[in-house]
Amino acid sequence: MNWLIVGHGALASLWAHHLHANDKSVSLITRNANTASSEEDFVLETNSEQQHQRIAAIPWGQLDTSRLDGAQLLIMVKAWQLDAVLQQLADVLAQGNAKPNAIILSHNGLGAADALVQRHPEWPLYDLVTTQGAWRKSPRHTVHAGQGESVIGPRQTAADNACAAPPAWFTPLANALPPLNWEPDILVQRWQKLAINCAINPLASLAGSSNQVLQDSQYNAEIQAICAEVAAVAEVVLGQGRLIASELEARVYTVITATANNTCSMLQDLKQGNPTEIDYLNGYIVQLGAAYGIPTPVNQRLYSAIKALQV
Ligand SMILES: NC(=O)c1ccc[n+]([C@@H]2O[C@H](COP(=O)([O-])OP(=O)(O)OC[C@H]3O[C@@H](n4cnc5c(N)ncnc54)[C@H](OP(=O)(O)O)[C@@H]3O)[C@@H](O)[C@H]2O)c1
Structure with missing residues (x-):
């Protein structure tokens, strides 16, 4: 199978390594337009053990x-x-x-490139949440x-891929970096992750601390309010009863406990x-709230x- 992975960021490199270990037909598409295609040495470190693999890197400009x-x-x-x-x-x-057989997107938040995606209903889009x-x-x-887990499913806007059963490429992908489960209703999973990120990322970033700080009861009211606002907006977008505020809140605390020692990605980005x-994340909720007349x-x-802290 022919796998093409855009960039060599943290997640992209992780999946590239695991796919390449199972099947050598993996190439990275890199940003630099002026260099030639080449095989490059990439290192994946897991539990202090380093695995080296030579993976083809193709600049966008050289991509046939x-x-x-x-x-x-x-x-x-x-x-x-x-x-x-x-x-x-x-x-x-x-x-x-x-x-392409599949265009698999994986990023935090919602609303990214929505206008462009709507202009390409022929694209076989899937979302992976990890x-x-x-x-x-x-x-x-x-x-x-x-070590985490992942789910993948079809983007509902793509007319030709709204399938309930996983396509043939799902099994090799799931075998490469398990656990990966097939989820036909991936949009709800994306909203659940959105709520978690809307709570943890800005609050921990403003505290300038690891996620552990959010275990302090002083954050309870704000976490509850964030989840309630996300659920209220989701009710209009997804339909009634698809996201329950109290369930979102429980998920937020589960992730806070599981990632107590982690620095969230937003704080890392701000520091760098x-x-x-x-x-x-929160901007998407505010934008939809304004559009639908829901206070956020x-x-x-x-x-x-957070906007005020960004350079
Ligand atoms: N890392 C995690 O543990 C994790 C976990 C769950 C979710 N996520 C989410 O997953 C997404 C990716 O995160 P990440 O940590 O992997 O980010 P990252 O390390 O910053 O990786 C992004 C990569 O994309 C590359 N890139 C951007 N535009 C490109 C282009 N036009 N052509 C080729 N390459 C391009 C960047 O290249 P340059 O290096 O040249 O900028 C960078 O290497 C984010 O939404 C993040 O929130 C991450």
């Missing part, structure tokens, strides 16, 4: 449209990077008649820091002077506070 035919693409970039990546993909696809944890020690050295994904004052306050 025929490489995309029948391929599975994994696009694991920050939400704010997705629009540019999908535009590059659209440009390459426009040069021929290639039809609690695997990875970070990059250097551009070609990734640390698998937390990088953009955060706030527009696709707590998400609005957190959104503004």
Whole structure:
């Protein structure tokens, strides 16, 4: 099977390593337009053990449209990077008649590149939601820091892939980095993850601390309010009873306990002077709340506070 993975970020490298260990037909599509395609040495560190693999890296500029035919693409970039990546993909696809088997997106938040995706109803889009944890020690050295689990399912806007049963490529992907489960109703899972991120990321970032700080009872009221606002917006978007505020709250506390010693990605981004994904987290809730006339004052306050910290 032909797997193409965009970038060599933390998650992309993690999946590339695991897929490549099972099946060598994995290539990375890299940002640099001017270099030639090459095989490069990538390192994956798990429990202090280092695994080296040579994986093909193809710059976007060198990517022949025929490489995309029948391929599975994994696009694991920050939400704010997705629009540019999908535009590059659209440009390459426009040069021929290639039809990818699957375009698998994995990022935190909702709403990224929605306008562009709507212009391409022919794209076979899938969303992958994961609690695997990875970070990059250097551009070609990734640390698998937390064993998690993943779910994947079809994006409901793609007319031709709204299937209940998993496609043929699902099993090799699931075998590469288990556990990965098939979830036809992936949108609800994305909303659940959105609620968790809307609570943990801005609150821990504003506290400048690991997630453990949120175990303090002073955060209870705010966490409850964030979940209530997300559930109220979700009720309009998804329908009644699909997200329950008290269940979201319970999930938030489960993740706080499980990741107590972790620094959330938003705080890492702020410390490194990088953009955060706030527009696709609390910003998304605020935007939908305004559109549907649902008050979202707590998400609005957190959104503004994080925006003020971004350079
Ligand atoms: N890491 C985790 O443990 C984890 C867990 C769950 C969810 N997530 C979510 O998954 C998403 C990806 O996270 P991450 O930690 O893997 O981020 P990351 O390490 O910053 O990786 C993003 C990668 O995408 C590359 N990229 C961006 N635009 C590109 C383009 N046009 N062409 C080629 N490559 C491009 C970046 O290249 P440059 O290096 O050149 O910028 C970078 O290597 C985020 O939404 C994150 O919140 C992450």
